């Protein structure tokens with residue numbers, strides 16, 4: 001998938017990945033579910049994304065040639081071919097096997113030996129190196145949860161090392177802050193950026209572009225899928241498909257599955273609001289804010305129709321320590337983090 005939007009985010013048009021001209025700066029969102037790359041061509045921000053997933057299929061030369069002809073990213077091992085990215089679910093379905101994922105809950109899965117080679121191959125496929133030298137890559141990383149660090153140091157250090165091995169200069173940027181950079185130029189980068197993904201929700205409160213408080217919460221889309229599956233007896237993957245295809249908040253749910261999805265969505269949103277309330281109440285810095293600030297919502301889990309309204313309703317009925325001026329959706333919830341990482345890079349290089 002490749003997309004571009006204008007610099008004000010108004011339009012989103014499809015563009016083939018091959019139109020990417022070389023740029024010295026790239027933004028990269030390495031998420032539990034998807035890896036999203038962003039770059040800027042003249043006035044346009046463009047994006048390309050791959051699922052952060054893979055599946056091993058038996059090796060035959062026929063299959064290898066077929067994958068190569070189709071341009072499907074894969075790795076060749078002795079007995080098997082490892083199919084990566086957007087094509088992985090189709091192969092998993094055909095072969096009736098589980099898709100595997102290099103990351104869990106927002107960070108690299110140390111128990112998955114294929115994690116690093118898989119992410120490296122996906123990134124290399126997306127970045128298409130040309131002769132103009134190695135681009136500098138700005139990568140988003142999650143914030144620590146409120147009560148620990150949960151593999152974050154390993155995640156960040158390992159990604160840095162991986163990009164070092166590929167000889168790409170790399171900088172990391174907090175994921176919630178990237179959402180602020182992507183969406184809040186009109187408030188001079190003051191406000192709260194939230195990204196609700198597969199493994200984590202990430203939150204950052206920024207004041208004039210500076211991160212004042214950030215944290216992650218290990219409850220997001222995967223939590224909804226597995227909790228609903230536990231209640232209805234469906235496979236988590238089937239819940240995920242139903243949720244992505246046609247779930248929206250409308251108060252009435254004739255289908256049992258949708259009603260249960262709504263229950264766990266409410267649980268997720270209320271937990272997120274409670275975590276924000278606790279984090280912001282405990283921080284002395286918050287008293288310095290002298291006017292109401294906006295909240296921006298982004299990420300795949302924030303995309304169902306009605307999510308914003310539901311979030312606002314639950315927030316307004318919570319005793320919240322900060323005055324909120326408005327709650328808005330990111331212009332493109334699926335690419336805001338990658339765009340914000342790029343915005344950070346472009347600002348630093350004065351491009």
Ligand SMILES: Nc1ncnc2c1ncn2[C@@H]1O[C@H](COP(=O)(O)OP(=O)(O)O)[C@@H](O)[C@H]1O
Nearest residue numbers: 031032033034197198199221222244299300301
């Ligand atoms: N249209 C949609 N409606 C509801 N959930 C969605 C939709 N699209 C993606 N998701 C969910 O969003 C999560 C992935 O969000 P994303 O921002 O891509 O995550 P990550 O940052 O973890 O890679 C998954 O749980 C996925 O099921």
Ligand SMILES: [Mg+2]
Nearest residue numbers: 031195197337
């Ligand atoms: Mg994300």
